[in-house]
Amino acid sequence: RLQQHYINKPWWNKLIFFGREDGHLSKAQLDLLERKIIEKMKRAEIELDNNTQGNQSYIDKLSQFSALSLLSKVERVLIDIANIDLFASDDTEFDRFDPTPNNDTISILFGRQHYTGSSYRDVFTKLVSTLVLSSEISKLTDLINSTEPNTVQILGTLERVSGKGTKLTKAIDSSKYHVYVNFSKDALYKKIQILAHLTNNKVTFERW
């Protein structure tokens, strides 16, 4: 499939793939998963290059449960670990993945994307990382310093360490940037509002 897409679909540059470690994923299960993902994408009003509905292969109930369980795990890992919500506009689906939210977690809704973390700084870091790695970074030029970040220009290309050796910044994976994170809860709240303003996004502090 990748070879076909490499030749026929020149527009893509990233992919997400998953499978089972033991390799036990039947044709019927693959067809079911493809069909479910297509359905979810369409419900989320995401434009698809693929015009098919997916194959209607017969699948027994046990295999169906196994496949859907795998899909649920994949989506959860994407959201919790990689911070990627494939069906961001489908709030119902998002809620189903996390029916018992942990009161210890912090979460915000930024635009159509949920960000959760174990701390205020964690959520802030995830949000900034996502923006930096997206086209939204072009809207954040006022926040970028060519050297070390500071409390105003929170993004920079160098790590910042205090005189006593305290790290005041965090490196953003897969980018050249470091983000200043040594803020109080209130300061983080305000910085997120600034990010929302600059990127024309609405932000809701769900568990803050």
Next chain:
DNA sequence: TTACTACTTCTGATCTCTAC
């Protein structure tokens, strides 16, 4: 394998400094 200790890192709060 478990328990313990020491060390490092992370987090949230607070203090100091500066500009207005």
Next chain:
DNA sequence: GTAGAGATCAGAAGTAGTAA
């Protein structure tokens, strides 16, 4: 005096090493 920026600190949490 006040607000915001910059810096520091204490406690919590996590990790690594070691002995039993």
